[in-house]
Amino acid sequence: MKNKFLTLALLCIGYSSLFAQTTVSVSDKIEYALSAVVTVAVEKAQPIGKVLMGFRGDITEEAYNKSLELSDALGSGSGFIIQKNGKKYIITNAHVVENAADESGSLYVYSYNRKKYEVKVLGGDSFYDIAVLEFKDTPGKEFNILEFATKLPQIASKVYAIGNPLGEYPYTVTDGIVSAINRFRDGVTGKYGFIQSTATVTWGNSGGPLVNEEGQVVGINSQIAFAPKNGTVFLMQQINFALESPLALRIVNDIIEKGKLARAYIGIELKQRYKVSKSEDGWYPSMQIDQLPVLSNVMKGSDAANKLTAFIGWSITKINDIEVRSVEEALGECEKIKPNTKMKISLTDGTSSKDVTIDAVDLKPTHLEQLGSYMLHKIPNVSVDESSQQLKVYSVSENGYNRQKNAFYLIGGGNSDADDVWRITTLADLGSLLRIYGPKGGVEYFLIQESNYEQEPQIYTQNFDENDKFYQPMLWY
Numbered sequence: 001m002k003n004k005f006l007t008l009a010l011l012c013i014g015y016s017s018l019f020a021q022t023t024v025s026v027s028d029k030i031e032y033a034l035s036a037v038v039t040v041a042v043e044k045a046q047p048i049g050k051v052l053m054g055f056r057g058d059i060t061e062e063a064y065n066k067s068l069e070l071s072d073a074l075g076s077g078s079g080f081i082i083q084k085n086g087k088k089y090i091i092t093n094a095h096v097v098e099n100a101a102d103e104s105g106s107l108y109v110y111s112y113n114r115k116k117y118e119v120k121v122l123g124g125d126s127f128y129d130i131a132v133l134e135f136k137d138t139p140g141k142e143f144n145i146l147e148f149a150t151k152l153p154q155i156a157s158k159v160y161a162i163g164n165p166l167g168e169y170p171y172t173v174t175d176g177i178v179s180a181i182n183r184f185r186d187g188v189t190g191k192y193g194f195i196q197s198t199a200t201v202t203w204g205n206s207g208g209p210l211v212n213e214e215g216q217v218v219g220i221n222s223q224i225a226f227a228p229k230n231g232t233v234f235l236m237q238q239i240n241f242a243l244e245s246p247l248a249l250r251i252v253n254d255i256i257e258k259g260k261l262a263r264a265y266i267g268i269e270l271k272q273r274y275k276v277s278k279s280e281d282g283w284y285p286s287m288q289i290d291q292l293p294v295l296s297n298v299m300k301g302s303d304a305a306n307k308l309t310a311f312i313g314w315s316i317t318k319i320n321d322i323e324v325r326s327v328e329e330a331l332g333e334c335e336k337i338k339p340n341t342k343m344k345i346s347l348t349d350g351t352s353s354k355d356v357t358i359d360a361v362d363l364k365p366t367h368l369e370q371l372g373s374y375m376l377h378k379i380p381n382v383s384v385d386e387s388s389q390q391l392k393v394y395s396v397s398e399n400g401y402n403r404q405k406n407a408f409y410l411i412g413g414g415n416s417d418a419d420d421v422w423r424i425t426t427l428a429d430l431g432s433l434l435r436i437y438g439p440k441g442g443v444e445y446f447l448i449q450e451s452n453y454e455q456e457p458q459i460y461t462q463n464f465d466e467n468d469k470f471y472q473p474m475l476w477y
Helices: 002-034 059-063 245-258 303-311 327-334 365-376 427-440
Strands: 037-042 075-084 087-092 107-110 116-125 130-135 158-163 172-183 194-197 209-211 217-229 232-244 268-279 282-298 315-319 341-348 353-362 382-385 392-399 402-415 420-423 442-449 458-463 474-476
Touching (some): 002 158, 002 209, 075 158, 087 245, 116 245, 172 232, 194 217, 217 245, 268 327, 303 353, 315 327, 327 474, 365 382, 402 427, 420 427, 427 474
Antiparallel strands (some): 037 075, 037 107, 075 087, 087 130, 107 116, 116 130, 158 209, 268 282, 268 474, 282 315, 315 341, 382 392, 392 402, 442 458
16 A cells, blocks of 8 residues: 555656646747847838848846837837848848838847847738848847747647737737637738737737747737727737748748749739619619629730630639639639649639639739739829839819829828828839739829929729729739
8 A cells, every 4th residue: 555655656746747847848948939039120110101021148037137228119019030041030020110211220129138230121021911131230149049830730739929019028928829720810911821829919019929839930920809899999818810830931931032922923803793883972882792703804915814814704613623702712712822833713604614724923023013004094084104213193184175184103002091001112012002902992092293292192092893983802813
């Protein structure tokens, strides 16, 4: 009997010891991750619009020794250090740095011991809300590096968010579990590939890492959930979103190696089918007839123009054998297509079906310019000066017998109500904006008269339906 109690006692001690080792191991790995996390500070901003993007000592003691001075920063977020081919880079959210000016002294990161380093944007992708920064000078030895997990985390597995919430509490660590994976978000940017977790984040955490118990990055903290009720918007602290690591790793590698995410160009225009009604306030879509996206046009010069012109007006049922039930779902499947590959589109006209295989090529600025020109020329009485350094448009107005031609610089686009304005310089910028805003059904243009550049911008709204009467969700890809 005595031996049994002794065995039981030894087992208990063994389990307790194992638990203690596991706890310490996790804490050590999180502490290691602390010195790979930085605060990103924007100290000079663009005048208008966002850009389409040996011995170490005690880390914990230094990280929490005193507050971080960010009084000069116009905005801040979080980020973390990775290494590729022997060089260190900073990963953060595009929305953290998209307002930064293009001049020296605009963008900095702070290490855990409050050392300040100037950085610049190497590249980014606004659609996925991710940016890669590089140091202007050699970074110090105080930085650790983090690695991306190559697989998605399991549901209910433990995760930790590290960052600088509100720009005032650097190296805050919160814990939680993975609630869901493959989440979709209904935003203009940052739409696909999210992990949902209960690790609390808030403003300032953006761009920081979500790590597992091994200290690997499983996601980039990007968004918080809000819920409106009775006119009040509530912050849902247990619903937080991070861009999943396998997707983030692919994007980061493309940006470092090629300067941008390699995207496919197909040359198709899709829309949702609506029944349109007219009220005293004008035209509006009264009812969505069906969920299937409709092939509404093809872009000249594309393989789609050669093979799909006869099917304009048909509905899309599948892309690469995956069912799509809306423009948004079609966009998600198109994003999976790699340049210089073939894709299969399944179509129906309601009575017959057809599968068509077309070539997807590498998206180039000329494709974006084509889209920008195509949409501007759909606006009545507008012409475009494509040779101007800053995109210039001309509008013709008639007042009685007078016919007047006015020149405007198109300097931005987006949604003023949502404080979401993107800087436009070229037709390619405009094409990029239209690809992002297509599913929203319309966009606002911000124009300044050539004769009075100091005036407040004028706003023109372009709805994407054929007659410019109502918001029409579209997809150009």
